[in-house]
Amino acid sequence: MSSVTPTTAGALGTAAAGTNPNAILGKDDFLKLLVTQLQHQDPMNPMDDKDFMGQMAQFSSLEQITNLVEATQQQAFSNQMSQAVGLIGHQVAWVAADGTNGSGTASKVSVSGGAIQITVGDSQITPDEIVQVS
Numbered sequence: 001m002s003s004v005t006p007t008t009a010g011a012l013g014t015a016a017a018g019t020n021p022n023a024i025l026g027k028d029d030f031l032k033l034l035v036t037q038l039q040h041q042d043p044m045n046p047m048d049d050k051d052f053m054g055q056m057a058q059f060s061s062l063e064q065i066t067n068l069v070e071a072t073q074q075q076a077f078s079n080q081m082s083q084a085v086g087l088i089g090h091q092v093a094w095v096a097a098d099g100t101n102g103s104g105t106a107s108k109v110s111v112s113g114g115a116i117q118i119t120v121g122d123s124q125i126t127p128d129e130i131v132q133v134s
Contacts, residue, residue: 080127090105103120
């Protein structure tokens with residue numbers, strides 16, 4: 001792999017940190033790094049074909065892993081939603097994060113802000129708060 005000059009690395013680090021508050025490089029950041037590396041390589045000593053192919057293989061692997069993670073997250077959410085819908089008509093007891101508790105019959109399931117909400121009487125609870133189902 002060819003080296004990146006300190007000025008290029010500094011600019012990339014700043015750009016990645018500005019667009020990614022968690023400072024975790026994703027597939028877009030990796031591609032930007034590869035393009036910047038190609039733009040700033042020494043024309044008299046270009047990147048070796050094998051190095052370039054290795055980086056492209058790494059990028060492809062990163063993209064596939066990212067896609068797999070997204071699919072797994074979608075599947076997990078779908079499973080949670082199915083389980084929540086299965087509670088409709090059942091008696092549930094819960095303890096909320098603030099320490100309050102209650103019980104009642106689950107009547108509706110909705111999604112608010114990406115979180116699953118179960119309606120029990122006048123209360124909106126999350127699946128995590130349920131401690132008993134009868």
